[in-house]
Amino acid sequence: MNASRTARERVRAELIREITDIARRQLATEGAVGLSLRAVAREMGMVSSAIYRYFPSRDDLLTALIIDGYNALGEAVEHADAACARDDFAGRWLAVCRAVRTWALAHPHEYALLYGSPVPGYAAPQDTVAAAVRDTAVYGRIVAEAHRAGRLTPPPICPPPPAIMAEDAEVVRSLIPDVPDDVVTRAIVAWTGLFGMVSFELFGQFNNTITHRAELFDHNMTCLARLLGLPE
Amino acid sequence: MNASRTARERVRAELIREITDIARRQLATEGAVGLSLRAVAREMGMVSSAIYRYFPSRDDLLTALIIDGYNALGEAVEHADAACARDDFAGRWLAVCRAVRTWALAHPHEYALLYGSPVPGYAAPQDTVAAAVRDTAVYGRIVAEAHRAGRLTPPPICPPPPAIMAEDAEVVRSLIPDVPDDVVTRAIVAWTGLFGMVSFELFGQFNNTITHRAELFDHNMTCLARLLGLPE
């Protein structure tokens, strides 16, 4: 009985996989608003209403794609970090930044789904936040390890963070353990700077303006690394 | 004859204004994807097809809203800058940053239209880029004036910008005149950092994580100002 149940479950899981695959392909070509359940069904040779057996609504399909996207980006970031020497903290940071940019350029619509304007009326369920921190954790680990190794020497240019932010830092601390508050705030500056840069490039803010984007990206990420206090 | 022509033109302009007003209100409540020409027509007591006399397509209406948005943001930024002492460059930068954030929080959907994921299949026409640089010009002016006044003393932490970027800097130079390349690249770091921060807050990346957002924002913008080399 158990075997038969899993047989049914298996074909069900296979169908869900196929649906998300087709949906991801559609997302890549048409974007999030062009994602159509009917089109997915058509491509599968199903009738549209049958899809609702597997995803109760379009938003649920979007949620699945979002989680997949966070995991794909997280994986790319983890690989980039793993390929570096552990004590080359600046190199790890730059590798992580490049991995984010490369993945985003390769999957622009998925990136937009993760870091672009939220789809109105769509509230990201709690499932997504777990996947969302995957890449952030990598990069928090780099900062934390650099700090622990005594290799974090931030230039004395930032004002001390307001005391009120200690609580927030508390929440963030699970991602960047055992670092002082001012390291946390600098890390947030670098973090938002990274994604601000990638988003600007991807969302067209550099059009007609900046052409040597890879070079500028590397340079700016290095500036942020210095602000963070990463060595070299 | 001129008067009568303008009579017709006037009612036409009035209707266009009314359409964009209703559309903007709809945008504010429903978001860009919820913007419906039929709903606008319904609210105006018109039939849907009549709208097409004024906006040949939904994208054209969106374009009008985008241009209006850039101008509204630009105006807010200009006002914030104008309220500061001309030689208080750090104060002007922070005021501009706050103006962007305040405007974005007050008009989240419009901000998303300007700086969020681009609507797929929608290519921003050239008209929008002219309006888009309005706020950027303000902020480039602050940096340029600080540099000209000899008040720009960037900390020696950034590597020199790659020579290849000189051409890009050339293009940007109209917005930040008469500054060396490394000032331009630092300015881009600060610029992307500002919008990266605002976008993260608005697009939900700080949810369940950072609560004292105004304080963190001010602090981080000050860090970026120091990186830029703005005094005080």
Next chain:
DNA sequence: AGCGATTAGAGAGCAGTGCTCTTGACGAAT
């Protein structure tokens, strides 16, 4: 003042969407 040309609005209609409900068939457990 009146006539021809231009413009505005109304309505029907097409193709597409997300989603719901009902119907009939199949396979598994009793």
Next chain:
DNA sequence: ATTCGTCAAGAGCACTGCTCTCTAATCGCT
């Protein structure tokens, strides 16, 4: 062998952007 839950299918609702045709009003000019 029969009951029961699952599944695909189809019809249908309300909505979208957009195009067409037709009518009525308005404007410019003689």
